[in-house]
Amino acid sequence: xxxxxxxxxxxxxxxxxxxxxxxxxxxxxxxxxxxxxxxxxxxxxxxxxxxxxxxxxxxxxxxxxxxxxxxxxxxxxxxxxxxxxxxxxxxxxxxxxxxxxxxxxxxxxxxxxxxxxxxxxxxxxxxxxxxxxxxxxxxxxxxxxxxxxxxxxxxxxxxxxxxxxxxxxxxxxxxxxxxxxxxxxxxxxxxxxxxxxxxxxxxxxxxxxxxxxxxxxxxxxxxxxxxxxxxxxxxxxxxxxxxxxxxxxxxxxxxxxxxxxxxxxxxxxxxxxxxxxxxxxxxxxxxxxxxxxxxxxxxxxxxxxxxxxxxxxxxxxxxxxxxxxxxxxxxxxxxxxxxxxxxxxxxxx
Ligand code: 5GW
Ligand code: MN
Numbered sequence: 001x002x003x004x005x006x007x008x009x010x011x012x013x014x015x016x017x018x019x020x021x022x023x024x025x026x027x028x029x030x031x032x033x034x035x036x037x038x039x040x041x042x043x044x045x046x047x048x049x050x051x052x053x054x055x056x057x058x059x060x061x062x063x064x065x066x067x068x069x070x071x072x073x074x075x076x077x078x079x080x081x082x083x084x085x086x087x088x089x090x091x092x093x094x095x096x097x098x099x100x101x102x103x104x105x106x107x108x109x110x111x112x113x114x115x116x117x118x119x120x121x122x123x124x125x126x127x128x129x130x131x132x133x134x135x136x137x138x139x140x141x142x143x144x145x146x147x148x149x150x151x152x153x154x155x156x157x158x159x160x161x162x163x164x165x166x167x168x169x170x171x172x173x174x175x176x177x178x179x180x181x182x183x184x185x186x187x188x189x190x191x192x193x194x195x196x197x198x199x200x201x202x203x204x205x206x207x208x209x210x211x212x213x214x215x216x217x218x219x220x221x222x223x224x225x226x227x228x229x230x231x232x233x234x235x236x237x238x239x240x241x242x243x244x245x246x247x248x249x250x251x252x253x254x255x256x257x258x259x260x261x262x263x264x265x266x267x268x269x270x271x272x273x274x275x276x277x278x279x280x281x282x283x284x285x286x287x288x289x290x291x292x293x294x295x296x297x298x299x300x301x302x303x304x305x306x307x308x309x310x311x312x313x314x315x316x317x318x319x320x321x322x323x324x325x326x327x328x329x330x331x332x333x334x335x336x337x338x339x340x341x342x343x344x345x346x347x348x349x
Contacts, residue, residue, distance in 0.1 A: 110199030221312030262298025
């Protein structure tokens, strides 16, 4: 009898202590030790009045402010990191990936990617998808749209939570020009019919390529273009722009900023929709007059980017070519075209 009374008292005492402990944790002084910024700044969020979960969230948020001091006098000097219209040119060493990720993490963004795998190009899809899992917007919501005439041959690739793939059937064609002509139209329709109101950003990528390094939030912007790896040391008169004035893709000798890739571009849904609509209608108007631009949509894209300057430019790190040796300014290759056997894969090569 006596013993059970004692046990009862002990249980009550321990429970009271536990309760007091929890109340202290809940309403007690903030966990200042974990916060490395000054008290002054910390008080701006009046931690004393915050509940436990909110306080933890704040501490978590502040963690993204713990990063090496940036400098405005030291940095990369071997490359240009701003265009004359003040768009950033993204090179390794010009950004802090963790800081950028934490900024975009708070915005709950999602990124769509389109890739065409028509005819034998389906063979490139597995590698593309597997390496995208490893490097493309890791930790973010990603929705990949595969346009193909061989839906049964789309490989099963395990995707992380929050990432998904949708296969959209397209008709087969023996003439690449037909597929190519419809690329912008299909991108336009995808945005108009399925994407508007879903997420914010989109990238359109060639399937005959693989990721080798991070491609993430540093690449986000309104209108995003990638510098072609083959011409960035050349004078613009050497760029393979469409040079016939009759074409709507025409760029004159003394015009043009950079030569951009047709194999990778993107930006916000609104900007890419405008680009796709414009390139498509120019492409189709040219076709009606029996003219096909030198490098099809790549030519129209280059004309578009000359008129409508991209708000962010990605360095050739973002689309290298496997057959090219790496130049010294290329500190990392993020995405690169694989070497392909044209006779084997192209329908009418
Ligand atoms: C491309 C050129 C000639 C004949 C066929 C094609 C082709 C391209 C095709 O048969 N199937 C196909 O899906 N494509 C898509 O267009 C792929 O996504 C491919 O990555 C993209 C651009 O064509 P590429 O990669 O051959 O062009 P380059 O300039 O990168 O060599
Ligand atoms: Mn390609």
